[in-house]
Amino acid sequence: MINLRGRIRCLFLLLSGSVFIPVFAFAQSNREMKKIFAEAESCNLFGENELANPLYLLLNNPDNYNIQYKIGTCYLNIQGEKEKAIPFLESAVMHSSYDAKINSFKEKRAPLDAYFFLARAYMINNELEKALSTFNKFKTLANETVKRGGMKNLAYIDQQIQACNNAISFVENPLAISKKIVSQEFSQGSINENPAVSFDGNTIVYTERRGLLNAIMFSKKIRNKWQSPIEINEQLKAGDDCSSCSLNGDGTVLFLYKEDNFDGNIYSAEYTNGKWTPIKKLNSNINTKFYESHASVSANGKSLYFTSNRNGGQGGLDIYLSEKDALGEWGPALNLGSAVNTEFNEDTPFITFNDSLLYFSSEGHKGMGGYDIFRSSGNGSKWQSPENLGFPLNSTDDDRFFQPFNNDLNGFYSITTDYKKKEIFYITLTNSRLNRIxxxxxxxxxxxxxxxxxxxxxxxxxxxxxxxxxxxxxxxxxxxxxxxxxxxxxxxxxxxxxxxxxxxxxxxxxxxxxxxxxxxxxxxxDKNPPVVYEKLDLSDIPVVDRIDPEILIKNLRVYDVTDNDQQDTTILYYTVQVMALFNPVDISYFKYVSDIKVFYNDIDKFYRYTTGVFLDKAEAYAHRDDLFSKGYPDDLFIKKVTRGTAEKSVPSQRYYSIQLKATGAQVEISKTFPGLTGVRETKEIDGMYHYLYGRYSSADEAKTALQRKQFLEFKDAFVREISILIKK
Incomplete structure (x- = not known):
């Protein structure tokens, strides 16, 4: 990574240029221009494109095609600005030459590979026909240089031409996926990438790109909700050139990539006593004098999949496997072989929980351009030919770092959502194809x-x-x-x-x-003028002898909604459950609703009081939100209604409650639980007084209720099943 002194020098010149452009434009001397060029080249050498490009722009003029080439290639490497490369590169290729000396301040010609970068710019901008034409033009010109020594890596041109054709096919046959932002809490920064998630799903570490600096962000999931992330660079003693790689099974071991002045090494840190230890470099079986870019560990913590461009591989970055030995050290590296690795680069490997699927990114195989995400089935060193995850997960740009979850069902992935904005999404893979998206x-x-x-x-x-x-x-x-x-x-x-x-x-x-x-x-x-409704207390609703047969339904069943409901053909409609009780009660207490229906079955013995008939789940949620606004308690749930089955009735008196507290002596409920109505006291066979809230017909209902703000102060609260333990 470029040192701080070098960055400050580049920034000083940028600020000077932006303030004094009118004077600079007319009075710049040849010596000043050479100095700007040298600083731009220095920034460019270290990959600091966002610093180099404004300096090149100060030197831009219509006759300097070398500078236009450099501006174009800088834009091509800046997040959110890649399409700006096209006009500069279109100009550059018109005056390009194989023998252009691009590092010389005096050179006005662009190099011949300006054609390659223009084709890549067209490709990333999804102008695939233009990209194909330009790649073929470059291939012809490159082959003409053979007598003069020839250009290198021409096989990559053929790879990109094939990728253009693949892209056309993949776009016409897209993969059906669904996605949702993991948490708005993770959108504080602009560029949020590299989501490393523990196998148990309760810990996440990701990288927030802050211009020249990287911030390592950490969050825990508590009661099924991600907490506000915190920056852990100081705990890790990691500097500003680290990126998150992966977490182990329970989120207590973190692997990171550190640039180390372009050497590229893998480090690890441990989470103990509520904080992260300083990072520690992995041993020489993993880190070498060559470049290592990523590492991920198996669920049992015994296998490490990592990438390196060391000698003896297939070419470029390859994926290797190291097993932990009896002393707890990482053993010799084993190349995964030609089924996975190609002559081009492979990166960001992840193994699934069941050790049967390897997800990784590759510039080889059958891709759409740049890196694509693939998966291969197998184990250890034996893997099948990989499958491209397809469009829209893959694009014509570089696509890397897909963190699988639930084996092959889900994943965490960073997606561009706006100009210079990337957010972390939870992806559901359906493994089915759509006609066109x-x-x-x-x-x-x-x-x-x-x-x-x-x-x-x-x-x-x-x-x-x-x-x-x-x-x-x-x-x-x-x-x-x-x-x-x-x-x-x-x-x-x-x-x-x-x-x-x-x-x-x-x-x-x-x-x-x-x-x-x-x-x-x-x-x-438009604003909906608020009407202040009194909070309804349904805890003391009167019991009645029986339910009116006109509103009692016994031949249908009510179940919790799930993420897979759209594939469930047995659903008749959705409804909002107001209460679920063991007793029939007076429905006149349910204010602001006039369509109460009561579902009852002999299996769980619950009377379920519901309102609304909705074919659209979203409208059911909107109706529930309206009831919340009218003072109804938070314990309202969306249910799906299906036809009854012929299953045998098994009488049961079980239900679920939130236990707030258990004490040896009685407490005053109103003072101990202020703001909560309907808290119940029970004395149980352990001799303790247990304080319970709510009656829920399923554990999921109770867990959903437990996430609400009113319960956060009760640190020991949990969901429990109520059975014959209760004495009174």
């Missing part, structure tokens, strides 16, 4: 206010034909921009926010629609 994009805002959007600002995407909720999205926390990836079909978007009237927008995408990006009209939600 499109991007729905738009802007969401609230009238008369400027806010930072969060998880409360929900956009539901539904299929108008089936009523299924296809995806749930959120606007960018600062800009309000959003997007969905969809196939052809009829869609409805439902925009919601607390205290605002929801809006709907219908759209249709028919086969043959020419543009892949559909720009929807801007949505502005």
């Amino acid at each position: 499109y991007e729905l994009s738009g802007k969401y805002s609230l009238k008369d206010t400027v806010v930072t959007f969060d998880e409360k600002n929900v956009i539901y995407l539904t299929d108008k034909v089936t009523g299924d909720t296809i995806d749930t999205g959120y606007p960018d926390s600062k800009t309000g921009l959003y997007n969905f990836i969809v196939p052809t079909g009829l869609f409805r978007l439902l925009y919601t926010a607390p205290g605002y009237y929801p809006q709907r927008l219908d759209t249709a995408i028919i086969k043959g629609t020419p543009s892949r990006t559909i720009h929807l009209k801007d949505i502005i939600l």
